[in-house]
Amino acid sequence: MGEEGDRSSVNIRSTGDVEVLRESLAAAERRAATLAELTALMSEGRDSLALAQRAVELTARATRAAGAFVYLWDRDEERLVLRVATDGWQQGHLGKIKLRIGEGVTGWVALMRQAVVLGKDPQKDPRYKDFPELREGSFRSMVAIPIVAPGEDVLGVFTLYALKKNAFDSSDVSLASEVGGLLASGLVQSETLTQLRVQSAAAQFLRDLPEDSWGSLESCLHAMASQCAVDLESDVCVIEVTTDSAHAQHGTYGMAISSSFREEHGGAWGTRPLDRSVLLETLTPLSMQRLRIPLGTSAPIGAVTCFRMKKFRADDEVLLEGIGAQIAAGALSLHGTERVRPVLDQLFTSTDVSTTESILHRYGWRYRTSCATVIRVQTNNAAELRTPDDERVRLALQDVLDTQGGESILLGTGGRYVALLEASEPGRRLALVSRLGDLGKQPGVRLTAGVGPVANDANELHRAIRHALHAFYWAELTAPSDSEVVGFEDIAHLRLLPRTAIGMAGDLRELMNSFGAVLKYDIDNSTDLAQTLDSFLTNSGSAAKSSAELFIHRNTLRQRIQRIEELIGRSPEEFEDWVTAGVAIRLIRESETELARPGQRVRCPLGVLTLGKSCCGIPSACPVAAGKKPSRTL
Incomplete structure (x- = not known):
């Protein structure tokens, strides 16, 4: 068992x-x-x-x-x-x-x-x-x-x-x-x-175009836009190429719209011929996703823009960049490298009088007495496509030119322009400066312009365009976020200043790092030590002149100088180069002025008050930091 x-x-x-x-x-x-x-x-x-x-x-x-x-x-x-x-x-x-x-x-x-x-x-x-x-x-x-x-x-x-x-x-x-x-x-x-x-599609882009599309630049751009819309699965694709042809916008474009988008939204433009302006009116209220890249790198000749409802991914951007390179190559092969270059680039890089004169003659400008102005306009309501805003800006600028009397021409597009005004009548140039200043004061408009001297012949006009460009650079530099119009006569004597400033840069940086402690002390304690040091250096260390200028007693001045000496570790009377020290404290005081403006007490990522309206990106150079680790208590 x-x-x-x-x-x-x-x-x-x-x-x-x-x-x-x-x-x-x-x-x-x-x-x-x-x-x-x-x-x-x-x-x-x-x-x-x-x-x-x-x-x-x-x-x-x-x-x-x-x-x-x-x-x-x-x-x-x-x-x-x-x-x-x-x-x-x-x-x-x-x-x-x-x-x-x-x-x-x-x-x-x-x-x-x-x-x-x-x-x-x-x-x-x-x-x-x-x-x-x-x-x-x-x-x-x-x-x-x-x-x-x-x-x-x-x-x-x-x-x-x-x-x-x-x-x-x-x-x-x-x-x-x-x-x-x-x-x-x-x-x-x-x-x-x-x-x-992606790489294969970009490489094959031009090969896939129909043979009959290469007859003209415009037909080729339309074919390219259609192919690009397919490759990017886009509802709309617009290719814009800047040329020096007689177009109103000095350019041509190609446009492709998917059949589904046309069926759904085509009623918006009715019987009007479909162009970029009409298309923008249709796209604006749809809140579509947009992917836009320039055609070309160092000197873009235009742009390609794709629109669709679903979000673009990183692969789409890579693909469009590859296709953009092919589009640029195709456009250049059809129209020629020099003729596709934007007219402003041609003018600004012209090395001789005959080339400049040839470019201007191509646009019909033959007046001997001329005033050249370089202009940049930015608006808060920049459009998805360039044309509508560009048209409004051009109309506003042309209105400014027309009110001066005489002949004028406006070259450029997309916010960058060169205006030429026939200036045989005295006062036209000054009136132009005034009207441009008024235009820059309009809400939502930032206008920077450089106005060259009056030129009486082709040789002088060639130089005047460069003088206007130099004045424009100063306008951009002095007003990074505001409107500014600068005449060449205002900065002609300052042309060598940047070179001089670079030579002083090392000493200025050291002094500004030191003087930053003075500014920080003023901010923390509501004192006027920076103003006192500025006056002291301006008056070559004269206690009598400085105290009189500041309306304070000499003993008060001495007490302030002693406090400054404690903050910077040396006596202001011992500076070897009083000119450089004076420039350094003047720059520091300018930063103090910026910080005192309403709404301008901006903090950099490290938590300190910044110099000017935006952070320079170099914490070690910030005057407020005084060469030390930025304080987070300001």
């Missing part, structure tokens, strides 16, 4: 072992089949989403999971975005569920790069974040695996869910981990293939 009992128990155990073994073999077969199919899909070059979708289906079947999700990292949105899910209601929320790194169990897995197995009620985990639309409340087990390729950042998270507790064993977790590794490799491979496709 005992032996029979023993044999019976052995048979029972043997039967149990066989079942376990069978289950293990079946799991191994499912694992092998899953990994084999995914590996095959990778070798076929499937795109990342197709690979992830198949991984979800195979892994869910192999592990008997009730649901499986793949969250992929979106660089543009800086979120983990649900991109793949098993069949069911969850697929209706793809692209809508988004998590920050560290948010929820899934975000935690991405942050820590560690797998998580929750065998009982994932909803009770403190890291859990509920999305009612995914109906995750019915799940009782969860596995989350980070998708990380060797040497790469986190690419996403792969999650499995089951309806019963402790549904996933070690083999299931191992399979999910291996699938996660395959997904990571597939994503990296897919990104590499995408980059190769």
Whole structure:
């Protein structure tokens, strides 16, 4: 009886072992089949989403999971975005569920790069974040695996869910981990293939254009715009190329509109001929995404702009940059390098009188007595396309020129212009300066201009254009955010000042670092030490003149000088170069004036009050810091 009992128990155990073994073999077969199919899909070059979708289906079947999700990292949105899910209601929320790194169990897995197995009620985990639309409340087990390729950042998270507790064993977790590794490799491979496709599409761009499109620049640009819209999956593509032809805008353009966009929004322009102005009126209220790049690098000859409803990605920008290089090459081959260059670039780089005269004659300017003005206009309501705002700016500038009497011409586009005014009548030049100043005072307008001297012949006009450009540079420098009109006579005597200032730069930097302590003391204590030091240096160290100028007693002056000496570590009377010291304290006082203006107490990223209206980006050069670590208490 005992032996029979023993044999019976052995048979029972043997039967149990066989079942376990069978289950293990079946799991191994499912694992092998899953990994084999995914590996095959990778070798076929499937795109990342197709690979992830198949991984979800195979892994869910192999592990008997009730649901499986793949969250992929979106660089543009800086979120983990649900991109793949098993069949069911969850697929209706793809692209809508988004998590920050560290948010929820899934975000935690991405942050820590560690797998998580929750065998009982994932909803009770403190890291859990509920999305009612995914109906995750019915799940009782969860596995989350980070998708990380060797040497790469986190690419996403792969999650499995089951309806019963402790549904996933070690083999299931191992399979999910291996699938996660395959997904990571597939994503990296897919990104590499995408980059190769982008490069190939850019390289093939000109070859794909129809042969009959090369008859003229305009027809070629229209064909290029159509091809670019297809490659970028855009609803609208506009290519603008600046030329010196007789167009009103001194340029030509190509435009392409998808049939779906035309059908949906074509009624907005009715029977009017479709041009850039009409198109802009249609695009403005739609809040479409825009991607715009210049054509050319050192001297852009135009721009290409694509519009669509969905967001542009980094790959789209890379593709458009490659296509832009091809468009620029095609435009130059049709129209010639020199003739496509913007007219302002031609004028500003002209090295001799005959070239300048030839350029101006091409535009019909033959007047001997002329005044040249270089102008830049910026508006707060800059449009998506250049034309409408450019037209309004040109009309305003032309109105300024017309009111002066005599002939005039306005060259340039896109906010940069050269105006030539026939100036045979005395006073026209001064009136022009006044009217430009009034235009710059209008709300939402920033106008900087340099006005050259009156030229009486071609030789003088060649020089006058350069003099106007020099005056313009001074206007830009002295008013970085405001309107300013500068005449050449105002800065002619300062042409060598930049060279002199560079020679003094080292000594000025050292003195300004030292004097910064004086300014900081004034700000903290509402004193006037910087003003006192300025007066003392201006009056060559004369206590009598300085105290009289400041309306203070000599003893008060001496006390202030003593305090300054304590702050800067040396007596002001010991400066070897009083001119450089005077310039340094004058610059410091100018910064103090800026800081005192309403709304101008700006803080740099390090927490100190900045010099002027914006941070110079060099904390070590900030006068307020006084050569020390910037204080965060100001």
